[in-house]
Amino acid sequence: xxxxxxxxxxxxxxxxxxxxYKNSCSACQVLKPKIGDLISxxxxxxxxxxxxxxxHTELSASMYVFSNPTMILFFEGKESKRFNQFVSVSExxxxxxxxxxxxxx
Numbered sequence: 001x002x003x004x005x006x007x008x009x010x011x012x013x014x015x016x017x018x019x020x021y022k023n024s025c026s027a028c029q030v031l032k033p034k035i036g037d038l039i040s041x042x043x044x045x046x047x048x049x050x051x052x053x054x055x056h057t058e059l060s061a062s063m064y065v066f067s068n069p070t071m072i073l074f075f076e077g078k079e080s081k082r083f084n085q086f087v088s089v090s091e092x093x094x095x096x097x098x099x100x101x102x103x104x105x
Contacts, residue, residue, distance in 0.1 A: 003059040006049055011077045015046040015103065020053050020060060020070040027085075028069040034089055035071070042093075043100050046073075075103060 001009075010016050019035055021028035032050065039048050053060045053068055063072060071083040071092070081095055 001049065003056050006051060006056070006059060009047065009049060010074050013047050013074075014076060015043075015100075016074045017046055017048045018051055018063070018072045018074070019048060020051045020063075020065045020068055020072075022053050022068045025068045031069055031087060031089075035092070038089065038093065038096075043096055045104055046096075046100070073099070075099060 006018070010018070017035075017039060019032065021032060023029075036048060039046050051059065053065060060066075065072075067085045069085070069087055071087060072079055073081045073083075073095075080099060083092060
């Protein structure tokens with residue numbers, strides 16, 4: 001998926017989580033499947049898009065992503081929350097529970 005398609009998804013989908021990573025980032029590789037499993041099991045209306053920061057340098061810079069992993073959560077095309085570097089799955093889950101329930105229940 002190219003940067004233009006990613007931006008279009010963010011603008012048109014009701015909920016999108018952009019997961020910025022680098023293949024050389026060990027924390028990114030450990031966290032990536034955990035985030036994927038969490039979203040698919042508990043939050044099926046959120047689309048996860050994995051963005052390799054090395055391949056999407058302009059998109060990363062335009063979204064002020066300067067460290068990995070970074071997750072940016074969008075609801076209705078607007079940035080709702082950003083999680084960088086030291087991402088806690090429990091912190092993400094707590095925030096998602098609140099926002100997801102507001103939107104989908």
